[in-house]
Amino acid sequence: MSIPLSGPLAQRQGPAPGTLGATQDYTEVIGKAHQRSQRYGVVAWERPDFSTSAQCDLNDVVENNRFLFQYAAPVMETLYEQIANTHSMVLLTTAQGLVLHSLGDKDFLEKASRVALAPGVDWSEKAKGTNAIGTALSEETAVTVHGEQHYMHANHALTCSCAPIFNPHGQVVGALDVSGDHRSYHQHTLALVRMSAQMIENQMFAGSFPKAVRLHFHARPEFLGTLVEGIAVFTPEGRFLSANRSAQFQLGLPFGALQARTFSSLFDLPMSALLELFGGTSDAPRQLHLHSGVSVWCRADVKPAGPWAAPTFAERPAAAPARKAQLSSLQYLDTGDTQVAAVIHKLRKVVDRDIPVMILGETGTGKDLLAQAFHNDSARARQPFVAVNCASIPESLIEAELFGYEEGAFTGARKKGAIGKIAQAHGGTLFLDEIGDMPKHLQARLLRVLQERRISPLGAGKEVDVDVAVVCATHKNLKDLIARSDFREDLYYRLNGLVVRLPALRERTDFECVVRKLLKSLCDDGQHVGISEPVMELFRSYHWPGNVRQLHNLLRTAVVMVGREGEIAAEHLPDDFLEELHAMQAPALAPACPLPELVLPGDAGADGHSLQDVTLHAMAQMLRLHKGNVSAAAKALGVSRNTIYRKKNLLPPDLLN
Known part of the structure; x- marks a missing residue:
């Protein structure tokens, strides 16, 4: 799929992020990075600096970058699934180049540790010379730094691809990087990193303007609701607020120029006409014309909640995990198989009816995609979709992950505590994948939450109201687990309001x-x-x-x-x-x-x-x-x-x- 990658929110002129080689000599960029490294006083033959921020300091840095971290972490997991077993790791950094979080192949972690490629370490150009993280942040564009292009000789064994991450107001807030053994270089890694960074940006974007008029558009209607759709946000009076990468690309204007525009000057239509056009119950896409004369298909959210107020980062949802595929609504998952079509038909019947959904099917059949699509077609689509894989979280941590905890609730608890996955999904959808692997002692707590719609974080003396739609999935036979007393029967009947089964790939027509x-x-x-x-x-x-x-x-x-x-x-x-x-x-x-x-x-x-x-x-x-x-x-x-x-x-x- 073609991913528009025009420069996000960048006032400067020049090539778009990720398109460096098209209009600019790549060796020139590496050369400039080496010159900066010399000016910073980095010694090429210097041994790696293993000093890291103290754990308490790193926790504070993570907390200060919580908005970025909570949107980026699910995308990192998806990206890692795509590169697993390639002698690589995925890293998230701050805007200053400090590594916040990493996921990696075990066989590469040892090599990474030898060059201090780990959380808490500064990988800015000032600290490590030319490297993908530091250079991407300096140039504000996606880059690959391979082998001997690294300034420090200790890093010549690496190949690294990194893309900066911009917030909805045009500021660099971090970077996403894939680093690996230089012998396992793949030309498509940078494209995966760029796409993943854009997914993070789009998800941050979607959660940042809850009270604005949001317009989704693309020249091709089948791309509405996907990663490549343009998203532009306006006040109810028509003043421009922000636009994602694809919107800037389609509008043909950089962020700085867009800030001086209004809805009517961009779409040749008064805002009042847009509100009337999309004010009914139908969400069918309509055709509008850009100021350039290009025709685009649009959907709009034209029902701001209450009086307009500019959002702050603190007002944004705690989490909105990224979509894991481009097929982002039920209609795009319907590709002709009668069994899948029947499943989709049933799901459409219960959208927004407060009926829990249970998805059955073999591992790898796309249960998570179906759950995400169900959420995206609901009235909760603009609220968080929070996925919890009950099989992948250690039993000792799953309770804290689900319900959250207060400061000091247990040894090693994060300063100021942490919000749980259930609370993160407030207003949106909670997807419990592999529900059959949930520990028995937590099943009773989950049942109580589903019945009372209240949670009590670990160490807290009060309960918190939660409003979540629940979708769960499993490849196991829950009735067999009930017969063996491994799964609560009352929880089973609370979860299986509508049960659908996805066919195995070999069964699909x-x-x-x-x-x-x-x-x-x-x-x-x-x-x-x-x-x-x-x-x-x-x-x-x-x-x-x-x-x-x-x-x-x-x-x-x-x-x-x-x-x-x-x-x-x-x-x-x-x-x-x-x-x-x-x-x-x-x-x-x-x-x-x-x-x-x-x-x-x-x-x-x-x-x-x-x-x-x-x-x-x-x-x-x-x-x-x-x-x-x-x-x-x-x-x-x-x-x-x-x-x-x-x-x-x-x-x-x-x-x-």
Whole structure:
């Protein structure tokens, strides 16, 4: 997907963040950074400085940057999922370059510790010379610093990609960085970092103007509600307040110039007409025209809550975790499969009806995406969506994570305490993923919260009212857990107001559409990657135990292997995937019809048979063996029934006899 990356809120002229190489000599930027490093007195051969802020001081810094941290932390987790097992780590820093938080592969953490790449360490250019964090903050643009481009020799073993993060008022508030072993450099890492930084900015933006008129627009209606939509905010009288990156790009004006404009001068329409246009109950997009004459599709939130008042950072929601995909509403998740369509139809019936939703399905089927889309289609869409993975939080910490705690509630508690996930979701949606893994002793507390809509943080002497919509998900059979006394029956019936089940990827009839949508979302700006029919055939025959998540990771690797353009072929697929395909096919056929060695797409075996021929003969053999029972044949081959139904008409009658 193309991500507009025009410079956020920058009054200066020059290239947009992340587009450095297009209009400016990249080596010149590195050269300027080295010159600054010399002026700062950084010694290139100096050993790494391991001194860090004291833990209490770091806690204070985190608290002072709480607005940034709480919006960035969920995006960091999503970004880390995308780069896991690549000898890398994700870091969040302050605007001054102090590392606030990090997530990393265990095999890289030791190397990172040797160069002091850890929370509490200053990575500004003044402290570390030319490096992605310090240079990105100095230049206010996204950069990659690779290997020997680092000023300090101790950092030559690193490759780092970093993007600054801007708040809705045009100020740099921090930076997001991916650092890794210089031998594991990937050209798309910077694009992932830029996109993730933009997700953080958009989420901060969405939570900063609760009483303003917010206009969402894009030239293509299907991009409304996604990461690339333009968002511009105005007072009810039409005065410009702010605009995100995509809005600036589409409007063709930098932030400084936009500050002198009004709604009517930008959209050739009085604000009163906009209020009338979107004042009804319909949220259908409408076409407006920019001052440049370009036509765009728009949605607007035109119901400010009470009299207008300029927001302050303190007024903003405690948390609004970033969306984890571009498919951000239910309509975009409906790609043609009848089972998915039925799920979406049921969910639309209960939106805003205060009915808890339980999503069942195998791991990786997209339960989190469905929950986020359900939230985005509700009246709570502008309020926080807070996700809690009950399986990933240590049992000793989950109570504090959910309910929060007061200062001194337990050893190691943060100064001034911390707000819990339930309170963070106030006014919005609480998504309890893997609810089947919640410890038994907390299930009673959760049940009480859901019934009374009040929470009591650890160490607090008072209760706090909370208003949350609840969506939960699990891949486990909760009734089996109830039978084993591992899950409370009363909590189960409190949570399962509407139960829906997402089908496994191998069961979906819209498989090709899902593949192509994922592929499109993974392509960088200007990149054109297709998928060959032989590879698509391989994909159709595979059983996808990891479901959509596994497909996403496989395609992400393949896109990197292909490069700027071309088609994904067998040689672009991981060896372990091809080996698993071969292992899956051969044992199933061995008893009655030994399968020749796996023929890769586009090739032919020694006997001249193509993969298509081998596949059809295998299916015919299994159908004969199981007397036409499609389900049994599909299970023996390790494919879905839909795959056999699609190919039965290709089978010559003599093969079935």
